[in-house]
Amino acid sequence: MVELRCKSCGAPIDVTGLDADAPFVTCQYCGTSQQRIDAQKYMDDMMTQIKSWLSSAMPLGMGVEGGENVDPVARHSIFTNDVRPRIESELETYRFSNMSLLGNTLITVPFNTTAVCNTDHSPNKVFELNAKAKSVAPLAVTDEDKDLISQTSAITQSYALALNNVKLLSEVKDGRWGIMATNFRESANALKDAPQYALACERYNALAEVADGFAMFMQGNITDAQSHISAGRDMLTALKDKVFSDPQMSIMYMGIEQEINVSNIVLDIAGFVSTMGGDPMQTMNIVKDVINAKPAQNPRWSFLTGNQNRFNEIFAEISRAISAKNSGQIPIAAGQGDILVPFWEVDLRYTFVTGKLWSKKSVEVKEDLLICADFIMDPDCLVNPSSALTDVFRNRPESSIMDSIKGEETRISGGTGIGRIQDSVQMGSAAGKRIVLPLSTKAEAEKVCVDFLAQVSRTHSKFKLSQPQVQRIIYVPCTASNGKLVLPKDFGNMVPDHLARMTQNSVFII
Ligand SMILES: [Zn+2]
Structure with missing residues (x-):
């Protein structure tokens, strides 16, 4: 039972192991620290939203509570006539945007920021549909009904977490690679029973590995960073050809290719840090300065200056x-x-x-x-x-x-x-x-x-x-x-x- 929701992204906050009267809680999916009462209030507001959505979806006088007691034929009829159309229309826009998001490169070089794509979806709304689907699950009788619920859960969960990562890629925030690794891993988990997303699931698992490596890299733990990044990179390499021959998922091809590229760049930079010897954090400061030192912006030059491959050459010279x-x-x-x-x-x-x-x-x-x-x-x-x-x-x-x-x-x-x-x-x-x-x-x-x-x-x-x-x-x-x-x-x-x-x-x- 979820008790709290993040006021920033709408994700459920895991309170296990948390002191029940701790005044502050931190969202593990976006890193926002907040007062417990705010997270409680966000949760209450979301429940109110869902209740009102439910009452508009249900025939008068019907509650979803005790749905198991309503006879299956009646449940199926409510689901088909009142619930399914509402869920499907919302899910469709998310399904579509999720696919186009998967066409992008979902990581960048540590210290760097990148604008992944322009989507006006907030993770909050997507998490809300996820909660709505859960609330009507008792009404799903047939395999088809249950399939819609499980698809909705899988897509909304992985899409909302991916949106959190898009935001994290656009800002330099302490600990963001650890959070991104969590999101990639949870996205993969959410998709593991959705066969049509098997390749996306594989990709998220690989990216979790790479992001773990980036988190270690940021802490100056270069040896472990190298082994995680190369493991993730190898998973992505193995995936690339499978994606190419899958018409549904071939949209991911270019993104994966770039992710392999980014992994290789960071492996090169990690090699640079380790050959320098001495205190890795000192070398990391040089790395950070060089990556943050953005080339001047000029549209006639962006085909060169926007290419992250340039870091390979620059770090080799440095x-x-x-x-x-x-x-x-x-x-x-x-x-x-x-x-x-x-x-x-x-x-x-x-x-x-x-x-x-x-x-x-x-x-x-x-x-x-x-x-x-x-x-x-x-x-x-x-x-x-x-x-x-x-x-x-x-x-x-x-x-x-x-x-x-x-x-x-x-x-x-x-x-x-x-x-x-x-x-x-x-x-x-x-x-x-x-x-x-x-x-x-x-x-x-x-x-x-x-x-x-x-x-x-x-x-x-x-x-x-x-x-x-x-x-x-x-x-x-x-x-x-x-x-x-x-x-x-x-x-x-x-x-x-x-x-x-x-x-x-x-x-x-x-
Ligand atoms: Zn959050």
């Missing part, structure tokens, strides 16, 4: 950088500074046309370019790509007008100092130095470079587009002055505007 503080090595340019600032190294080949009429010719130029490896955090860089990098076209060499007419121009860009920096790069240790964390992926660096060259070709009519080669991340030693990063003199006037905008506090330094 792991290399941190290991260079101990025994590892990273590519570092020559110089004195004690702050290592990461840049993407780009080989740029472009052609331009010089000369007029008979002396017209194409010249091929090789140029070096550096892109700030944290440019992706700066909204201005996404709009104005030249501010993310060393704008070599800013320094057009002084060449006489005669040169350009005679076709003797050799280049329309100038990045010599940058070339010297790149030539000085050697593998080396970062011991005793501080490192600015690289936060962009190679694909993102390629896009900013391509966007930049498109910008150049609009202003330099002689410039012909080329395919830039983004090579790797190199680290340039810099100093700090008045909270700003100071780059080596070789940058000349090509210090990216992005760096001029950044203060030491706005970059991630470890």
Whole structure:
């Protein structure tokens, strides 16, 4: 017998093992802590709702209490004429939304939040239908009637809990992975006798395993986290192909594929935390900062920045950088500074046309370019790509007008100092130095470079587009002055505007 209901989500609150006069109770399905009297009041209100629903569903003067005593034919007739249509119409919208919810990815990387889908259903209403179905269960006589009741119970229970998880995915709340694991497991339990949901049941069991692993990960218990996440990931992998060949459930395919992906990303991050050694919570703080450091929002970039796979690459690079503080090595340019600032190294080949009429010719130029490896955090860089990098076209060499007419121009860009920096790069240790964390992926660096060259070709009519080669991340030693990063003199006037905008506090330094 349920005594209390959560005032926030409407779930029954398990009071077993709870002190009967404890003034506060916590909902195990959404984590809301509340006064017992509020949970009691919510329960009473819900019962009143259900009673009024019942009295409108029942023929005058009939009570559902003592339903067992009413003869079966009369019960079946009440059920068919008055109860079934009301339950079915409400159930139908939930059944439909539940299926479309199953088409989504139902987990995300720890510390991250995600908006799963837009549903206007509140778990409260769904739990209410669940309670209504229970209240009319004594009227169900035939197998068909009983089947409607059990289907309603199964679907509403699992759907309401899934809605709770959708909300938890959208907010960073302490202990949310433990709660989500409970909800996944209870959802699976609710569906275990509904054959048409067998694959959804399997998926929820797998997700419970993954969420358990995420909860352990958050506590710094990396070894156990890894074994739970990989167990869940393997269950999802086994499920994926079964889902594909089931026309009803194939809607889950993409979601499952992404969940496998998310599990693998977190396994990689867990690997990163364990290779770092030392206090896992310290490394977890870096992980948290990096995941929370959201890339700047720009619709033209969201196909890259919205992809959680980017964390794989970023954490691999960060792991290399941190290991260079101990025994590892990273590519570092020559110089004195004690702050290592990461840049993407780009080989740029472009052609331009010089000369007029008979002396017209194409010249091929090789140029070096550096892109700030944290440019992706700066909204201005996404709009104005030249501010993310060393704008070599800013320094057009002084060449006489005669040169350009005679076709003797050799280049329309100038990045010599940058070339010297790149030539000085050697593998080396970062011991005793501080490192600015690289936060962009190679694909993102390629896009900013391509966007930049498109910008150049609009202003330099002689410039012909080329395919830039983004090579790797190199680290340039810099100093700090008045909270700003100071780059080596070789940058000349090509210090990216992005760096001029950044203060030491706005970059991630470890
Ligand atoms: Zn709740």
